[in-house]
Amino acid sequence: MASILINNGRVIDPANHRDEVASLLIIEGRIQTNPGNDVHADLVIDATDKMITPGLIDMRVSLREPGSEEDETIESGTAAALAGGFTTIACMPDTEPPMDNRAAAEFVILQADRARNCHVIPIGAVTKQCRGEELAEIGQLLEGGARAFSDAKQTIANSEVMRRALEYTGMMNRPIFHHAQVPELIADGLMHEGFYSTLLGLPPMPAAAETIMINRDITLAEITGGQLHLMGITTGLGVKQIRKARELGIRVTADVTPHHLYFKDEDLQTFHSKYKVNPPFRTAEDIQALIEGLQDGTIDVITSDHQPYAEEKITCELDQTPFGVVGLETLVPACITRLIETNLLSWLDLIAKLTINPARILGIDSGTLSDNAVADITILDPSRTQTIDPENFLSKGRRTPFANMELKGGVEHVIVGGELRYSAASLVTGMN
Amino acid sequence: MVSFRDYFQEGPIPWTQSNLLGLQYLSGEEITLILDQAAEFKRLAAEGHSKLGLLKGTVVGNLFFEPSTRTRTSFGLAAKRLSADTVDFSPSGSSLSKGESFLDTARNIEAMGVSLMVVRHKTPGAQLFLSQRMNSPVLNAGDGTHEHPTQGLLDVMTMRERCGDLTGKTVALVGDIRHSRVARSNIWGLTKLGAKVIVCGPATLIPPQIEKLGVEVSHSLDDVIPRVDCINLLRIQFERQRGAFFPSIQEYAHLFGMNATRLKRARENVVILAPGPINRGVEITPHVADGKHSVILDQVSNGLAVRMAALYLLHRRQQELLSFPPEPQVSLI
Known part of the structure; x- marks a missing residue:
């Protein structure tokens, strides 16, 4: 070598x-x-x-293979990850079929080996088919290479199931990545509930859907001793709840995406689907609270929440197109511009949230430049300046709110x- | 008598909008311009000029991706009154059921020579989306719970006919504000013309922070009635409600229905509007709907005039932008 x-x-x-x-x-x-x-x-x-930083880690990526290869493949997604500076990504189980068994996890690892781009860590499903009803074969997923468990964008709404899942994964010292949104409060919703949802007549997704579920999850993490990771926090109150839980010693971690640090509900006045994300863009006050959460360490990690979709799925009506934007190839410049250039975070703090912190949550031996690592x-x-042109992405997904910025x-x-x-x-x- | 030809063939008009997507995007002057134009069409019709040649040779597409009877009929008739040809499209039996996208459907219809699109769709912003991807002007005939500009215009036109200048007048919008595109278009149209708007309905049907649009919020119709010049009774949108927003129709009618008893508390010359289709006995009792304060049928006839005005102004603007090339020389073979 x-x-x-x-x-x-x-x-x-x-x-x-x-x-x-x-x-x-x-x-x-x-x-x-x-x-x-x-x-x-x-x-x-x-x-x-x-x-010179440790290889960056993005612990929240959807790769779409198997099942939706028109949106992304493990090869194209990992190529995009490399171009975005990532040496390791963790991929979500929301494929078709879902990654809820050992063979499915091993398939992901095999395809990643064939692609020879970056390391891929499977995140196994918590429940069979990600339906939130029965536990998936978590122990066998772990043997197949899964390092964390999640039902991706499906909230585990049943508190009994979530409780047992936290107990069970806690036994293996593995985290559950949870999308904390009360489903009935966001049914049919397309954007943050507030003045702009009223103005635009778009069905609302109230902030309370997130904060109620965060509260429940924290309570369950406390009684089970399980390891809870809250994905994509967007609300100011949510940040406060997590901060308080950590002061009490509850095992809870959290991440944010760069786009939630830039964009607000009001951006949807253009009705452009590049602003349709789940959880939705919220308000300036929420963004301020997220930044404070990053500064004091309440929010441990920054993730891309990379959600690639083929062109035909994004060129349609706002309620027909799925939620989500790509992020692997914009995360680094977005974070540098938003957090470093503004002196909101130090380089050490930013890089920690992209290396050692996700490595610790995933329980992988990575994310450092130690001797012999x-x-x-x-x-x-x-210092390089670039104008984001989605046509240059290696990802098959091209929808990003950073386009032309x-x-x-x-x-x-x-x-x-x-x-x-x-x-x-x-x-x-x-x-x- | 001034010929309508002379009237309409004068120089450029101060209308610069390529599409009519919502009243939010218009100034008070532009709204007044449409209303004046509509009043002119109405006057001409009353004088017997019910068919004008202003859109001759133009094909107007009525693309109703959501069911509609009266609005589609009104637009179709408005286009015919202007001598346009019309093409009707509705999703049942169309290629949408074969999986063709909304955009492809519209582009195909455009490619057939349709040069002005009247579009209704269940998704807010769908018409904006189309307008950004097509050459034809797009006229929003209702986009989900967002806007329904011609309905807003016809409501405002009807109020203006009865009350004159709307500056300083007070209008109540009653009922399901949350799910109503008519409410949003009314709020924009009325506030831009200087009227005061009170939205009144059960708390579950008033969307958050609507007061930031410059309207007053009330949950008591009885308190509101004596204060207003016009009352616009919005239909309960049973089809858009996904949960229980009120306990029963009877209770809604009891608290927010317009009936003879409530009408007694109103000003002498109060104007009662209802955009329809009305649920008789829910928002409004038959006694009120058919009574002397009701202008429900005026709304329908004004709808025709407003839609003629909107089609005409968009068509003229399109012609200005295209600055038509000379007639092609057609050689006979």
Whole structure:
């Protein structure tokens, strides 16, 4: 295996509290943190003015294979992930059929191996068919490679089922990723309930649907000792509830998406489906609370909630098109522009939410630049400016609210297991 | 007598909208322009000019993706009064049932030479979506619970006929505000013309933060009745309700129905409107619906005039934009 020397970059390694200009050597797929001077390497990457971070992890991606390959395949989705700077993604079980058994999880891993892009971690279903009724074969899913459990966008509405699921997964020390929305409060809903849903006549999804379910979930996590991860928090009150639960020592973590830090319910005045997401875009006050949650650590992780759909599924009426936007290829510049350029988060804090924090929640040995760690590394250019053009995406999904926006920051190189798998520009200075 | 030809062939008009998607997107002046135009058509009809040649050679498509009887008939008749040809399209028995998309259906109809689309659809924003992807002007004939601009215009026209200038007048919209596109179009039309609007109905049927549209909210029809010049009684939208918004029709009629007893509390010359189709005995008793304050049938005839005005203005704007090329030389073979 070729050795790689990454020279003179700013090393951001939150797990080791490291933020300094340094070089890294990769030999036999592992990191050497102190290469010394005058090192020989097969490949030298000049990382001057670049950020060297642990390989980024996106723990909430829908890949659509098997069943909806017109929307995305494991190959196209992982290629998009690499281009977005991710060396590891965790994929949702909401495929057709759902990933609710061991063979289905092993299929995902096999397809990811064939694609040879990034690592893929299956998230198994909590319940059979993601129907929220009977537990899936969670133990066998775990043996098949699943590292977390979720019914994706299906809320586990039955409290008894959720309680037993938390107990059962808690026994294996694995998290449940939950979409906390009371189904009957958001039935037929298309957007946040407020002035704009009234103005536009669009069926509402009240914030209470989220906060009521967060409350229930926290209570169940407390009595079961299970590990609860709340996906895609959008409400200010929800952030407060999670903060309080953590002060009480309850095992609850949470994530947000970058798009929920940018867009508001009022954007749907254009009726454009790129603003149709679940949970919906909310208000400026909610965004402020989400940012405070990121700053004080209440929100541990940033995820893309990548939801790819084929063109014919997005060019139709607002109630006919499914919820969701793609995010793998915009997450990095969106976060740099929204959180770093504005000094809302430090580099160490941002990268922690994209590396070591998701690695800990998933229980995987990844997300660091420690000596002798597997060489999953991302090199970012913090100063490059790009205008988002969905036509350039490697994902098959093209719907994004960031289309045509000018964002700062980009991905330069991605190294997976010691192998250079992606380069945006030719910064390679030598091949010996 | 001034010939209507002279009247209509004067220079450019101050109408610059390519589509009519909602009253939210119009200024008070533009609303007044349509209303004046409609009044002119109504006057001409009364003088015997019921058929005008203004849209001759134009094909108007009536694309009703949601069932409708009166609005479609009204638009069809309005187009014929202007000498346009019309094409009716409704989803039953169409290729929509074969899986063709809404957009493809509309594009196919456009490709057949239809140059003005009247569209009703159950989804808010569907007409905006079409207008962004087609060349023809799009006239919204109701998009879900969002807007129904020609209904708003005909309601406002009817009130204006009875009350004159609406500035400072007070209008109550009663009933199912939440699920009503008519309510939203009325609110925009009336407030832009300077009227005060009170929305009145059970709390479950008043959507959140509607007061930010500049309207007053009331849950007591009895309190509202003595204060208003016009009362517009909206139909209960049984088909749009997914839950229990009120306990029973009887209770609704008891609290919010317009009956003879309530009418006694109203001002002497109060105007009672109902966009229809009305549920007799629910929003309005037959006594009131057929009584001297009711202008329900005026609304229907004004609807025709308003739709003629909307079709005409959109057509003229389209012609201005196209700035028609000269007649092609057709060679005989």
